[in-house]
Amino acid sequence: xxxxxxxxxxxxxxxxxxxxxxxxxxxxxxxxxxxxxxxxxxxxxxxxxxxxxxxxxxxxxxxxxxxxxxxxxxxxxxxxxxxxxxxxxxxxxxxxxxxxxxxxxxxxxxxxxxxxxxxxxxxxxxxxxxxxxxxxxxxxxxxxxxxxxxxxxxxxxxxxxxxxxxxxxxxxxxxxxxxxxxxxxxxxxxxxxxxxxxxxxxxxxxxxxxxxxxxxxxxxxxxxxxxxxxxxxxxxxxxxxxxxxxxxxxxxxxxxxxxxxxxxxxxxxxxxxxxxxxxxxxxxxxxxxxxxxxxxxxxxxxxxxxxxxxxxxxxxxxxxxxxxxxxxxxxxxxxxxxxxxxxxxxxxxxxxxxxxxxxxxxxxxxxxxxxxxxxxxxxxxxxxxxxxxxxxxxxxxxxxxxxxxxxxxxxxxxxxxxxxxxxxxxxxxxxxxxxxxxxxxxxxxxxxxxxxxxxxxxxxxxxxxxxxxxxx
Amino acid sequence: xxxxxxxxxxxxxxxxxxxxxxxxxxxxxxxxxxxxxxxxxxxxxxxxxxxxxxxxxxxxxxxxxxxxxxxxxxxxxxxxxxxxxxxxxxxxxxxxxxxxxxxxxxxxxxxxxxxxxxxxxxxxxxxxxxxxxxxxxxxxxxxxxxxxxxxxxxxxxxxxxxxxxxxxxxxxxxxxxxxxxxxxxxxxxxxxxxxxxxxxxxxxxxxxxxxxxxxxxxxxxxxxxxxxxxxxxxxxxxxxxxxxxxxxxxxxxxxxxxxxxxx
Numbered sequence: 001x002x003x004x005x006x007x008x009x010x011x012x013x014x015x016x017x018x019x020x021x022x023x024x025x026x027x028x029x030x031x032x033x034x035x036x037x038x039x040x041x042x043x044x045x046x047x048x049x050x051x052x053x054x055x056x057x058x059x060x061x062x063x064x065x066x067x068x069x070x071x072x073x074x075x076x077x078x079x080x081x082x083x084x085x086x087x088x089x090x091x092x093x094x095x096x097x098x099x100x101x102x103x104x105x106x107x108x109x110x111x112x113x114x115x116x117x118x119x120x121x122x123x124x125x126x127x128x129x130x131x132x133x134x135x136x137x138x139x140x141x142x143x144x145x146x147x148x149x150x151x152x153x154x155x156x157x158x159x160x161x162x163x164x165x166x167x168x169x170x171x172x173x174x175x176x177x178x179x180x181x182x183x184x185x186x187x188x189x190x191x192x193x194x195x196x197x198x199x200x201x202x203x204x205x206x207x208x209x210x211x212x213x214x215x216x217x218x219x220x221x222x223x224x225x226x227x228x229x230x231x232x233x234x235x236x237x238x239x240x241x242x243x244x245x246x247x248x249x250x251x252x253x254x255x256x257x258x259x260x261x262x263x264x265x266x267x268x269x270x271x272x273x274x275x276x277x278x279x280x281x282x283x284x285x286x287x288x289x290x291x292x293x294x295x296x297x298x299x300x301x302x303x304x305x306x307x308x309x310x311x312x313x314x315x316x317x318x319x320x321x322x323x324x325x326x327x328x329x330x331x332x333x334x335x336x337x338x339x340x341x342x343x344x345x346x347x348x349x350x351x352x353x354x355x356x357x358x359x360x361x362x363x364x365x366x367x368x369x370x371x372x373x374x375x376x377x378x379x380x381x382x383x384x385x386x387x388x389x390x391x392x393x394x395x396x397x398x399x400x401x402x403x404x405x406x407x408x409x410x411x412x413x414x415x416x417x418x419x420x421x422x423x424x425x426x427x428x429x430x431x432x433x434x435x436x437x438x439x440x441x442x443x444x445x446x447x448x449x450x451x452x453x454x455x456x457x458x459x460x461x462x463x464x465x466x467x468x469x470x471x472x
Numbered sequence: 473x474x475x476x477x478x479x480x481x482x483x484x485x486x487x488x489x490x491x492x493x494x495x496x497x498x499x500x501x502x503x504x505x506x507x508x509x510x511x512x513x514x515x516x517x518x519x520x521x522x523x524x525x526x527x528x529x530x531x532x533x534x535x536x537x538x539x540x541x542x543x544x545x546x547x548x549x550x551x552x553x554x555x556x557x558x559x560x561x562x563x564x565x566x567x568x569x570x571x572x573x574x575x576x577x578x579x580x581x582x583x584x585x586x587x588x589x590x591x592x593x594x595x596x597x598x599x600x601x602x603x604x605x606x607x608x609x610x611x612x613x614x615x616x617x618x619x620x621x622x623x624x625x626x627x628x629x630x631x632x633x634x635x636x637x638x639x640x641x642x643x644x645x646x647x648x649x650x651x652x653x654x655x656x657x658x659x660x661x662x663x664x665x666x667x668x669x670x671x672x673x674x675x676x677x678x679x680x681x682x683x684x685x686x687x688x689x690x691x692x693x694x695x696x697x698x699x700x701x702x703x704x705x706x707x708x709x710x711x712x713x714x715x716x717x718x719x720x721x722x723x724x725x726x727x728x729x730x731x732x733x734x735x
Contacts, residue, residue, distance in 0.1 A: 385577070420574040427534050428646065429562035429588055438587055442578025442625070 018299070019465070020239035021272050024109045024212050028131075032088040034215070038062060041185050044088045048154055048188070051161060061174035061184035068178040074333045074364065075302040080276055085217040085248055087186045089131040095152050096136050106130050113239065115208050122454055124203035125150045129220055130210050132188040143201060149194040150205055153221050156192030163194065167223055171254040171282045171310075179278045183219045183252040190220030190251065195230040195261075204233040204266070204452055211240035211247050211275065222253040226261040226289075233264040235455065239299070242272040246301065249275055255283035257291045259313065264292040268455060270462070271299040273330055279305045287313030287342070294450055295322040297332050298462060306364060308337035311345035311373075318347040323447040325466060326359030326391070335365040335382075335396075340373035340406075349380045352447050354440055356387035356466075361394075367408070368400040376403060380410045385443045387417050387436065415443075437464045486512045486549065488533075488566070488650040488682060493544035495525070495532040501542065502528045504707045510650055510682040515696060517685045517718065520704035521726045526686045527571060529704070530652040534568040535561050548650070567648035569639040571655040571686075576626040581638055582608070584626065585645045611644040614671050616664070632659025640668045644675055650682045657692045669695045690722035703729050 030047060032040050041062050045055040070077050096102045099116050110116065110128050119126040125139035127150070134152030143150070149160065157164050174184040191207045211218050226232055240247060249271060257263045263283065271277055277300040283291045293307035309318035320336030338347040353361035363382040384393035395412050417439055425435035441448075441463050448456050448463075488510045495503035503525045510516055520526050532539040533546065535558040546553045548564050556564075576584075589604055612622060615637050627635055636656055643651055653672075657665055676683055685696060693715060701717040702709045703726070710729050711717060720728065 415577050418574060421576050423536055423558065424570065424574050424576065425579075425584070426558035427536070427562055427568050428584060428642065429559050431559050434587075438579055438583065439576065440578075442576070442580070442583060445578060 018242060018272060020113065020270060021242040022109075022112065023241040024105050026091050026103075026105050026130075026212060028089055028091055029093055030088075030090040031086060034086055035083040036062075036085070036087055036186070040087055044186055044188060047088070047090065048157075050157065053165065054157065057169065057174070058185050058187075061181045064174045064181035065178060065185055068181060070178060071304075074304045074362070075331045077276070077278075077302070080246065080248060084215050084245070086213065086215055087217050087219070088188055089213060089216065090133050091130045091212075092133065092135050095134045095155065097138065099136065099138075102128075102136050106135055109210060109212070110136070110208065113208065113210070113237075118206065118454065122203060122452070123206050124201055125205040127152060127191050127205075127207040128210070129189045129207065129218075131212055131216060131218065134189045134191075139205075140203075143199075146199050147196040148199060148201060149192065151192045153190040153192050153223065154188065156223070160192075160194075163225070164192070164223065167225060167254065167256060169254075171256070171284055172252050172280050176280060179250045180252055180280045183221060183250050183280070186217070187219045187221040187252070189218075190222040191224070191234070192222070193224040193232060193234060195226045195232045197227040198229045199227075200230065201232040204235045206235045206237070209236065209238040209249075211238075211249065211271070214243040215245045215247060216240075217248045217250070219249075220251045222251065224253075224255040224263060224265070226255075226257050226263045228258045229260040230258075231262040233266065233452075235266045235268070235452070237268045237270065239270050240272045240275050243274050245274065247275045249277045249279070249300075251279045251281075253279070253281040255291065257283060257285045257289040257316075259286045260288045261286075262290040262292075264294060265307075266294040266451060266455070267296060268451075268459060269295075269297045269299055269303065273299065273301050273327075275300045277301075277303040277305065279303075281305065281307040282310070283308065283318075284310045284312055285316035285318055288315050289313060290317045290319075292319040293321070293336065294447070295320070295334065295336075296447065296451075296459060297322070297324045297334055298459075298466070300330065300332070302331045302333070304333045306335045306337050306366075308339070309347065310339045310341060311347065312341045314342045315344045316342060317345070320347075320349045320351075321447050321450060322351045323444055324351070324353040324361045325444075325463070326353070326355045326361045327466065328357040328359060331360045331362070333362040333364060335363045337366045338368070338378070340367075340369040340376040340378070340403075342372065343374040344376070345373055346377040347379070349382075350447070351382040352385075352444060353382075353393055354385045354387065354443060355391035355393050358390040360392045362396060363394070363412075364396045366398045366400075369403045369406045369408075371402045373403050374405045376406045378406065378408045382412045383443075384414045385417065385440070386414065387440075440466075489547045490533065491545045491547070493529070493532065493546065494542045495528050496540045496542045497528060497538060502539075502707050503532065505544065506704075506707075506709050507544075508702065508709065510684055512649065512682050513676070513680045514699045515676070515683045515685070516700040516702065517687065517692065517696065517698045518702045518704055519687060519690070519718065519721055519726075522688055524704045525707040526688075526704055527654055530568060530654055530684070530686055533561075533652055534558055534566060562646070562648075565649035567643050567646060567651040569636075569643060569651065569653040569656060571658070573627050573635055573639060575628045577628065579626055580623045581626055581641060582622045585642065588646060608645060611641055611671075614644075614667075615641055616667055617641060633661065633664050636660050637664065637668060640671060644671060647679060648681065649679070650684070652684045652686065654686045655688075656685065657687055657689055666695060690718050693718045693722065705729050
């Protein structure tokens with residue numbers, strides 16, 4: 001009897017090279033009951049000993065969440081069962097400042113992923129979130145002395161309530177979309193970064209997010225403020241075990257890039273393929289500021305994420321570079337948004353997507369040039385690579401130009417890996433698998449090479465592994 | 473200069489042979505019972521009018537799947553390659569210079585050759601990266617290929633001549649024992665053709681490689697000194713001889729061979 005396509009898919013999933021799918025046994029300190037309710041929101045806030053204004057924000061956001069319908073565009077969200085999800089799981093008593101103080105099982109998890117090793121080698125600071133809470137946090141002493149703040153978001157709310165209150169939810173209000181509302185209602189963890197005027201954080205700061213239990217909801221909240229003339233590079237990574245029941249990751253990230261400052265936010269998203277990844281990311285760039293989103297989406301079941309930049313000061317620049325890889329049963333609906341709201345602003349959106357094995361990628365982008373934005377320059381390039389006939393790629397670009405002086409360029413290409421190209425490489429000694437991995441890596445390289453070297457090496461290896469599971 | 477003429481296992485690898493080879497494209501038989509013996513150091517020219525099955529024959533030598541061997545055998549020394557996949561044939565030392573190489577988006581000559589180098593199974597000795605870079609630079613210079621060219625996507629926006637040069641460059645780097653060069657003279661101007669053929673001649677002298685040129689143009693004769701010339705008509709090799717045969721083609725075209733098989 002021939003093997004059915006379904007069985008084949010199952011087999012290929014079983015042997016798929018997702019190496020971060022292991023589970024860890026953890027004795028949780030506290031866990032809110034399954035499902036979402038006002039009680040759960042109050043419980044979370046109480047656990048955290050929050051000020052009243054934050055609880056009010058949460059409760060208001062919950063009503064917004066209830067009121068807004070599920071989006072019907074983008075990916076299929078209908079299978080998310082909001083009642084079966086755990087919205088808050090506290091894995092440890094509190095965040096550790098020394099690696100030794102992290103509970104052994106959790107420590108082992110992050111060691112397998114390579115966190116402390118990376119920190120020693122090439123990072124200025126590290127945050128590690130396990131389920132709902134940041135379990136470890138560190139920052140180079142030198143930077144601390146210069147006034148740099150790098151904390152878990154909960155710690156920041158306790159230590160610097162005034163700054164948090166001033167910025168929280170001002171770029172991404174709860175009313176922005178259903179999942180921003182959900183995050184605002186149940187947020188926990190995430191990073192807070194403040195870089196004082198003129199300070200340059202040379203090495204990257206990194207946060208790593210780990211979901212461990214089944215049906216987990218992770219809702220971290222990140223706020224980055226780069227004061228005038230400063231610079232910082234923040235890198236986030238994430239992974240989860242493979243389960244049959246789905247988990248939900250719904251983060252909100254707000255970034256304020258002040259006059260002449262520069263922020264790069266790099267994501268290497270490698271969730272297991274039972275995770276819905278529905279994230280709202282937005283930055284504002286003041287005069288002469290520069291914001292770069294470098295967004296790599298390899299994992300998850302469905303990602304809907306469109307990092308945005310509001311260029312609100314003269315001569316502000318924005319860049320959104322993204323790479324999306326969708327394999328069997330995956331949908332990456334990604335892209336970017338740029339609003340030109342000041343003169344002489346420029347933006348670049350480069351998107352590269354690879355779909356294989358029945359996977360689906362979509363580029364969804366919006367560029368809006370407002371009336372005041374004279375002499376704006378926009379370049380949008382989206383290239384898609386489709387590896388086999390069962391895979392799919394779509395492009396949904398929107399441009400709204402209200403200013404005649406704007407220079408706008410848009411290119412889009414779709415390439416299929418041709419049988420001919422694979423055969424050609426085989427005559428050069430490559431197996432079919434190795435040949436397609438060569439083509440995929442070559443295609444991804446313009447994005448990959450902008451990553452810090454250690455991440456680039458890792459991502460190239462990951463793409464090679466992805467390919468070995470997919471051909472033949 | 474022939475420091476690598478005596479290779480390990482050279483006794484078993486000194487000839488490439490096809491025996492009674494018939495090749496189908498789809499349902500149609502294009503090559504009929506062709507036999508050919510190419511020995512190390514020899515230079516063969518396979519000539520014939522367009523559509524006579526020359527490209528099909530060398531494509532089948534290299535194992536391209538659209539060319540199906542319906543009968544006969546291929547051998548490298550004593551090793552049978554009739555059923556081997558292309559990559560195995562490449563690994564044992566065969567090379568095909570394509571008439572029309574496809575575009576490889578995102579794959580440059582540099583990355584192709586660097587990855588090929590790292591494969592143990594490839595024909596290339598795993599020499600170190602520094603040496604590799606030096607050899608590549610030298611080979612590119614020899615062929616008049618600009619350095620910037622090495623990092624561009626292969627064949628994307630290449631002129632006909634650039635494609636041919638890139639094929640020869642790969643040959644020089646991959647170091648095959650036997651190479652089939654399909655219509656290397658098309659798309660190259662005379663000066664570029666000379667440069668490529670000089671490089672091939674030097675390579676052959678150094679590695680004692682066997683070369684098979686496929687062409688329909690007898691002017692190739694001015695720059696190549698063949699040991700064997702084969703005339704292919706309608707899927708059959710109808711005559712094998714020496715360069716006199718090419719003179720005849722240069723003079724009278726393929727007409728003398730188009731008559732019944734009795735020739």
